[in-house]
Amino acid sequence: MYLYKLEAKGKGFPDAFVIVLAEDEEGAFQAADQLLQRNALGLIEVSEIAIVEKKRAEKANGYVLER
Template sequence: MFLYKIEIQLEQGQAHLIVLAATDEKAFSYVESHVQRHFLKVPEMTSIAIVEKKRAEPGNGYVIEG
């Protein structure tokens, strides 16, 4: 399993998703459902990219700058 940091370009800004998945394809498949659950009105996603990928181990994580 891997921790993925995914950058999502929205029509009005940017979002980051941290997700645990077995493969790159699985990580991408989770993006839309997470975006739909997070926003009341789902924004248009213009691009999605994996920014970082780390093997899931105790203590691994990401710092998200605001």
């Protein structure tokens, strides 16, 4: 399992970082899209989504998110 940090852009939501736990890149993209759709307050359109970082899911691994 890996931790993926993805950056998403589109219509109906501000640019966002999405962090997911997935087996592979395809699973990471699917999970990120589902999270974006589930957390949206209305209809959104994801136009770009890209993996920014990938790390093994191990104790003490994580990401620092800046504002």
